[in-house]
Amino acid sequence: MTRAAAGSGGAGRIAVVTGGAGFLGSRVALALDQAGWRVRLLVHRSATHPVLAGTRLELVRGDMRDAAALSRLVQDAAVVVHAAGLVKARSRVQFMRVNRDGTRMLAEAVARHQPQARFILVSSLAARAPHLSGYAASKRMGEAAAVAELGSGGCLVLRPGVIYGPWDQAGLALLRLASGRFAPLVRPEPRIAMLHVADAAACVAALAAGGPAAGMFELCDERADGYRWSELLRRIGSALGRSPHPVPAPDLLIRAAGATSEAWGMLRHRPPLFGTGKAREILHRDWSSDPALHLPSALWTPRIPLDDGLAELVAWWRDMSRHASLMKSVSP
Numbered sequence: 001m002t003r004a005a006a007g008s009g010g011a012g013r014i015a016v017v018t019g020g021a022g023f024l025g026s027r028v029a030l031a032l033d034q035a036g037w038r039v040r041l042l043v044h045r046s047a048t049h050p051v052l053a054g055t056r057l058e059l060v061r062g063d064m065r066d067a068a069a070l071s072r073l074v075q076d077a078a079v080v081v082h083a084a085g086l087v088k089a090r091s092r093v094q095f096m097r098v099n100r101d102g103t104r105m106l107a108e109a110v111a112r113h114q115p116q117a118r119f120i121l122v123s124s125l126a127a128r129a130p131h132l133s134g135y136a137a138s139k140r141m142g143e144a145a146a147v148a149e150l151g152s153g154g155c156l157v158l159r160p161g162v163i164y165g166p167w168d169q170a171g172l173a174l175l176r177l178a179s180g181r182f183a184p185l186v187r188p189e190p191r192i193a194m195l196h197v198a199d200a201a202a203c204v205a206a207l208a209a210g211g212p213a214a215g216m217f218e219l220c221d222e223r224a225d226g227y228r229w230s231e232l233l234r235r236i237g238s239a240l241g242r243s244p245h246p247v248p249a250p251d252l253l254i255r256a257a258g259a260t261s262e263a264w265g266m267l268r269h270r271p272p273l274f275g276t277g278k279a280r281e282i283l284h285r286d287w288s289s290d291p292a293l294h295l296p297s298a299l300w301t302p303r304i305p306l307d308d309g310l311a312e313l314v315a316w317w318r319d320m321s322r323h324a325s326l327m328k329s330v331s332p
Contacts, residue, residue, distance in 0.1 A: 010208070013038065014037070014076055014077045015032045015038065015040070015077065016073055017029045017040070017042075017083060018041075020039075020041035021044070021048060021049050022083070023163075023165075024201070027198060028204045028205070030055060030201065031205040032205050038056075040073065041058070041060070042060050060072050064102030070109035071112070075113060075114065081204055082122065083122045085098060085102075086138075087135065088135075091134070092134035092137070094271070095135055095137070096138050099142045100142045103142035115154070119154060120204060121155060123158060125289070126139055129284055132281050135278075136277070155214055158204070158216075158219055160200050160218075160219040161194055161195050161289055162192055163195050164194060164313060168197065170273055173273065178233050179237075180244060185233070186229050186251070187248055189228040189229040189285075190286070190287060191227065191228060195221050195302065196309040202300065211295070216293065217295050220289040221302045224288060224289045236310055254279050255280075258275050258278060258280075259275075
């Protein structure tokens with residue numbers, strides 16, 4: 001099947017993707033390319049994500065603070081997908097600078113130069129609870145900024161649950177959590193909605209081709225009620241061929257661990273993925289997804305069950321580990 005025949009949605013039109021060098025953005029770009037779109041990425045440098053190897057792309061150099069680059073980026077675009085964002089930062093200010101202010105600048109560029117383009121903002125379920133962390137607050141304010149620039153009828157907001165899959169560096173923390181003999185168990189157990197990255201990308205590609213042009217929708221896999229913490233540990237352990245023993249971890253211990261990780265990150269001048277904000281997010285008990293906010297099943301439905309997705313993630317991790325070991329063994 002040729003690229004032009006791969007899907008009817010793109011038909012050679014331009015689809016812009018921010019965050020195309022990242023975990024989710026690269027899969028979105030791939031899905032759009034496979035659907036026949038001409039994909040244009042905003043990049044800091046010419047290198048692209050490994051999953052996009054061999055894919056024909058248009059690259060615009062710049063970042064989310066570069067108004068001139070953003071105007072070039074959206075020129076003649078039929079769809080603009082904003083998938084870029086910080087998931088870890090050294091301060092609330094850094095989160096806001098990218099997740100709020102960067103979103104505003106992109107939406108402003110679309111409103112000024114390409115107002116007829118469909119604008120899809122990939123946010124997060126964390127935006128439901130902006131009081132929990134700088135990340136959650138910045139995602140919520142990014143949504144508000146986009147709507148302020150484009151109007152309520154010109155912005156489509158997607159709030160996915162936890163996105164996981166191959167090339168997810170943050171997801172490796174989940175694997176490490178369940179790879180030992182013991183694993184921490186939070187009680188009462190949170191319920192966590194999950195979504196495989198390929199399903200998330202397929203959803204964006206479907207919405208690029210049609211469906212609602214505005215509104216806010218939540219995304220997850222077949223389990224809208226989410227997974228209990230103990231169930232996630234068991235399923236991840238099974239994918240790894242292990243059976244970690246859950247050990248109750250009081251909220252105070254989780255908060256202390258977050259504070260310690262954050263302090264250590266500050267000393268090393270590296271933003272930690274797990275800090276005080278992330279600890280509060282973990283201790284929030286309801287990250288399930290509201291079926292009333294789901295897309296019509298005729299437009300998109302998730303296809304990858306959690307166990308299959310975890311098996312793929314583990315296989316990728318082991319392959320990367322073997323490759324790293326091989327490269328180390330032959331290096332001078």
